[in-house]
Amino acid sequence: MTKQIKCTVNGNLVEVFVDVRESLADMLRNKLYLTSIKKGCEVGECGACTVLIDGTSFDSCIFLAIWAEGKEIRTVEGLLGPNGELSTVQQAFIDEAAIQCGFCTPGIIMSATEIIESGTKPTRNELRRLLSGHLCRCTGYQNIINAVEKSL
Amino acid sequence: MSIGKSVKRVDGYEKVTGRARYTDDFFEGKFLIAKVLHSTVANGWVKSIDTSVAEKLPGVVKIATCMDVPDIEFPTAGHPWSTDPNHQDVADRKMLNRRVRLYGDDIAAVIAEDEVIAKRALALIKVEYEEYKPFVTVEEAMSDDATQLHEAFPKNILKHTAYELGNFEEACKEEGLKFFEGKYETQTVQHCHIENPISYAYMEKGRIVVVSSTQIPHICRRVIGQALGLPWGKIRVIKPYIGGGFGNKQEVLYEPLNAYLTTLVGGRCVKLELSREETFVSTRVRHAMTFYLKTAVRADGRLVARKIEGYSNQGGYASHGHALIANSTNGFRHLYQEEKALKSDVYTVFTNISSGGAMRAYGIPQMIFACESHMEDIANGLKIDPIELRKKNMMKLGYIDPLSGIECHSNGLAECIEKGKVAFAWDEKRAAFVNQTGPIRKGIGMAIFSYKTGVYPVSLETAACRIVLNQDGSVQLQLGATEIGQGADTVFTQMAAEIIGLQVEDVHIISTQDTDITPFDTGAYASRQSYVSGMALRKTAEEFKGKILAYAHEMYKHPIYMMDIVAGNIVKKETGKIIATVGNVAEEAFYSLTHSVHITAEATNQCKSNAFSFGACFAEVEVDIPVGKVKVLRIMNIHDSGIILNPQLAEAQVHGGMSMALGFGLSEQLLFDSKTGKPLNDNFLDYKIPTMLDTPELEAGFVETFEVTGPFGNKSLGEPPTIPAAPALRNAIFNATGIAINKSPIMPEQLVSKFKENGLI
Numbered sequence: 001m002t003k004q005i006k007c008t009v010n011g012n013l014v015e016v017f018v019d020v021r022e023s024l025a026d027m028l029r030n031k032l033y034l035t036s037i038k039k040g041c042e043v044g045e046c047g048a049c050t051v052l053i054d055g056t057s058f059d060s061c062i063f064l065a066i067w068a069e070g071k072e073i074r075t076v077e078g079l080l081g082p083n084g085e086l087s088t089v090q091q092a093f094i095d096e097a098a099i100q101c102g103f104c105t106p107g108i109i110m111s112a113t114e115i116i117e118s119g120t121k122p123t124r125n126e127l128r129r130l131l132s133g134h135l136c137r138c139t140g141y142q143n144i145i146n147a148v149e150k151s152l
Numbered sequence: 153m154s155i156g157k158s159v160k161r162v163d164g165y166e167k168v169t170g171r172a173r174y175t176d177d178f179f180e181g182k183f184l185i186a187k188v189l190h191s192t193v194a195n196g197w198v199k200s201i202d203t204s205v206a207e208k209l210p211g212v213v214k215i216a217t218c219m220d221v222p223d224i225e226f227p228t229a230g231h232p233w234s235t236d237p238n239h240q241d242v243a244d245r246k247m248l249n250r251r252v253r254l255y256g257d258d259i260a261a262v263i264a265e266d267e268v269i270a271k272r273a274l275a276l277i278k279v280e281y282e283e284y285k286p287f288v289t290v291e292e293a294m295s296d297d298a299t300q301l302h303e304a305f306p307k308n309i310l311k312h313t314a315y316e317l318g319n320f321e322e323a324c325k326e327e328g329l330k331f332f333e334g335k336y337e338t339q340t341v342q343h344c345h346i347e348n349p350i351s352y353a354y355m356e357k358g359r360i361v362v363v364s365s366t367q368i369p370h371i372c373r374r375v376i377g378q379a380l381g382l383p384w385g386k387i388r389v390i391k392p393y394i395g396g397g398f399g400n401k402q403e404v405l406y407e408p409l410n411a412y413l414t415t416l417v418g419g420r421c422v423k424l425e426l427s428r429e430e431t432f433v434s435t436r437v438r439h440a441m442t443f444y445l446k447t448a449v450r451a452d453g454r455l456v457a458r459k460i461e462g463y464s465n466q467g468g469y470a471s472h473g474h475a476l477i478a479n480s481t482n483g484f485r486h487l488y489q490e491e492k493a494l495k496s497d498v499y500t501v502f503t504n505i506s507s508g509g510a511m512r513a514y515g516i517p518q519m520i521f522a523c524e525s526h527m528e529d530i531a532n533g534l535k536i537d538p539i540e541l542r543k544k545n546m547m548k549l550g551y552i553d554p555l556s557g558i559e560c561h562s563n564g565l566a567e568c569i570e571k572g573k574v575a576f577a578w579d580e581k582r583a584a585f586v587n588q589t590g591p592i593r594k595g596i597g598m599a600i601f602s603y604k605t606g607v608y609p610v611s612l613e614t615a616a617c618r619i620v621l622n623q624d625g626s627v628q629l630q631l632g633a634t635e636i637g638q639g640a641d642t643v644f645t646q647m648a649a650e651i652i653g654l655q656v657e658d659v660h661i662i663s664t665q666d667t668d669i670t671p672f673d674t675g676a677y678a679s680r681q682s683y684v685s686g687m688a689l690r691k692t693a694e695e696f697k698g699k700i701l702a703y704a705h706e707m708y709k710h711p712i713y714m715m716d717i718v719a720g721n722i723v724k725k726e727t728g729k730i731i732a733t734v735g736n737v738a739e740e741a742f743y744s745l746t747h748s749v750h751i752t753a754e755a756t757n758q759c760k761s762n763a764f765s766f767g768a769c770f771a772e773v774e775v776d777i778p779v780g781k782v783k784v785l786r787i788m789n790i791h792d793s794g795i796i797l798n799p800q801l802a803e804a805q806v807h808g809g810m811s812m813a814l815g816f817g818l819s820e821q822l823l824f825d826s827k828t829g830k831p832l833n834d835n836f837l838d839y840k841i842p843t844m845l846d847t848p849e850l851e852a853g854f855v856e857t858f859e860v861t862g863p864f865g866n867k868s869l870g871e872p873p874t875i876p877a878a879p880a881l882r883n884a885i886f887n888a889t890g891i892a893i894n895k896s897p898i899m900p901e902q903l904v905s906k907f908k909e910n911g912l913i
Binding site: 029033034039040042043046048075077080084090093097101106109128131136138141143144145 | 158160161163164165166167168169170171172173174176177180268343344345346347348393394395396398427428636637638639800801803804805807808809810811812814835836837841842843844845847849850
């Protein structure tokens with residue numbers, strides 16, 4: 001069964017027909033071609049598909065597309081400036097060598113964006129807790145925490 | 153000069169914006185979905201398989217089963233092909249198998265219009281098995297009760313190799329020797345790259361195209377050809393960015409099946425993506441190994457004779473097979489040189505668990521856990537400082553391995569140890585931590601390793617590179633060597649800029665490999681690319697530079713030897729005075745009315761050398777004895793990987809390896825039910841890779857030596873960081889509590905039981 005939903009994705013109002021069983025991750029990837037949404041487990045364990053829904057980070061693989069009705073969704077694609085400028089945290093990921101294979105990167109950047117926009121100043125240990133829903137096998141998280149800390 | 157600089161990743165922008173294209177980002181059009189049916193018994197035969205109901209499900213396009221796939225057994229290991237039949241990998245499986253050798257073996261595949269239909273169809277396939285008793289340990293597999301898994305391998309022994317240097321028994325007769333013996337065990341772990349294996353396959357002009365997340369596109373092409381019985385030129389493999397591999401994608405597992413499936417549906421595009429659970433069970437794991445070590449040593453700590461006996465749990469299929477534990481025992485020989493004799497006896501044994509394959513550092517982390525735990529036990533028994541014991545016996549500069557001929561041309565191991573010793577205030581802490589009482593105790597430990605670079609002389613080492621000039625004087629750089637997250641593209645870019653004399657921005661590396669277009673290289677494994685592929689790159693870049701200067705000579709008349717290229721300019725060598733830009737030369741070369749030429753260079757380099765890299769890990773821990781909890785207070789790896797090509801990326805590589813080692817040492821183990829062979833924790837909730845909260849601050853240090861055989865003085869770094877941390881932690885726990893744990897992972901359950909046994913609780 002399909003259903004039409006309306007939501008805002010990266011500032012643009014979109015109307016999409018979705019299968020009622022479809023995840024938001026699949027909708028964003030397959031219908032809107034947002035390739036930053038990565039799928040590593042599809043059961044909410046790895047965090048690679050994280051997006052912001054009304055400002056809060058969620059694993060989009062376990063969030064049904066139909067629940068996105070009326071919501072404001074943000075992905076890494078929406079962080080760029082009009083001329084392709086990177087956001088502070090995106091730039092910090094490059095500067096601090098926080099990227100390796102890059103598969104977990106967009107999801108972590110979205111969680112980091114939520115933290116940064118909250119205006120709080122978490123300590124390094126609090127950052128570890130706030131970002132602990134993201135698995136990364138390449139970096140040991142060291143440079144990721146450095147990059148996020150630098151962006152606060 | 154760009155070598156030695158922390159040049160930012162060339163793929164950084166693409167990766168932080170989500171624009172970097174991985175396999176799943178390649179197709180936006182219509183494709184079919186394939187799903188694999190896995191066996192639900194670990195040992196047996198598929199007696200019958202009934203797909204009639206599944207086939208009737210609307211949306212099912214085709215079902216292939218183990219009863220009808222081509223009757224071809226093929227090898228899956230990502231080794232270079234050998235033209236010597238005795239050195240070829242074991243071909244022991246078809247694309248789908250009737251003889252079921254693990255819980256999760258591949259027995260059928262459904263092609264459907266979408267994923268939901270494909271999954272529903274899988275559930276409708278009826279399978280009848282003839283079941284045998286599964287066996288999950290090496291002991292069970294070698295017993296008389298065990299069924300034989302592969303016809304060609306009696307007693308389930310894939311291979312047994314032995315060697316003896318000197319005479320072990322004789323050497324042990326020396327008067328006054330002390331003897332140490334120990335059994336050391338490591339567990340099954342999985343790579344856990346975040347991107348699961350995925351491929352697309354379709355046909356184009358009578359050929360099969362496979363887009364896959366692989367570390368080894370050219371090998372992948374060969375194996376697909378072998379599995380389907382097709383000429384290798386009929387296959388084209390494209391490798392986009394990949395979301396981690398760590399050796400699991402140095403194996404060709406599902407690409408052949410997908411290539412076959414597309415031929416069943418008239419060449420329509422088929423996507424085959426594994427789930428996380430399938431990745432855990434049906435791809436590859438790190439071999440669980442058990443080692444029995446015996447050492448004869450003098451009271452002053454000089455090793456006289458050593459014996460290593462080892463057993464590697466292969467799981468159901470041969471995969472990379474015996475090469476792993478063979479590498480373990482070679483590494484055991486390399487790290488320390490005993491005075492008189494070394495005896496080795498190692499087995500690789502089939503069982504009914506997930507198959508062991510290549511995983512970062514290829515058998516060495518298991519061996520180093522055993523070896524470095526054992527050295528600690530010896531130091532403790534002799535009351536010698538563990539560092540002094542190691543320094544007395546470890547590999548020195550000039551060492552030549554008697555079996556492989558590999559020579560140690562550069563050796564910064566002693567300096568690595570010294571650096572760690574100073575950073576951790578070793579002597580002070582060792583003194584401070586004696587005679588601790590109470591429930592919370594601290595300890596400090598260390599471990600060392602040596603590691604080779606590439607696979608010469610065991611296997612072929614070859615690489616090729618192409619450099620193509622653009623009209624503006626910039627270049628395209630193309631290698632068969634692959635970017636898998638380690639930063640290869642960035643370092644190759646630096647190398648080309650360095651040798652040709654260009655700015656880094658003017659070297660455009662083509663990241664995607666396409667076997668139709670990309671020069672040949674065997675791919676990313678064995679920490680080989682910056683060394684072996686770097687040699688090919690250097691050779692090609694030198695040839696390219698010669699061609700640019702030759703053309704500049706035509707234009708400006710200066711003798712070639714008088715000119716150089718610096719930062720994109722043709723200069724006079726003596727004065728540095730700029731004659732022209734490379735862009736000026738390029739424009740003329742392209743558009744000259746008298747001598748138009750497209751300047752390119754392409755070269756193959758066969759590498760016939762190897763290099764030992766070294767390192768140490770130091771760890772300080774706090775052990776909460778009543779609950780068996782280990783807190784890592786501080787951990788540092790110090791590496792001698794020769795000249796460091798990009799310090800920032802090198803450090804990042806070390807962090808990642810340390811993290812993987814923390815999991816290996818303290819939290820990860822893939823478990824199988826001993827009665828059924830069924831995997832018990834094949835997901836990220838139950839299988840514990842370190843999260844940010846579990847991970848301490850990771851410190852990385854380097855001792856730079858110049859490796860004369862390396863193209864830039866460099867040697868291996870990709871895998872080594874994951875070697876020494878597990879035994880360093882084990883030794884720190886030993887220092888804290890006096891309890892020697894000889895089995896990884898060191899988790900609270902084991903610690904509490906050991907503490908109880910020894911009266912600490």
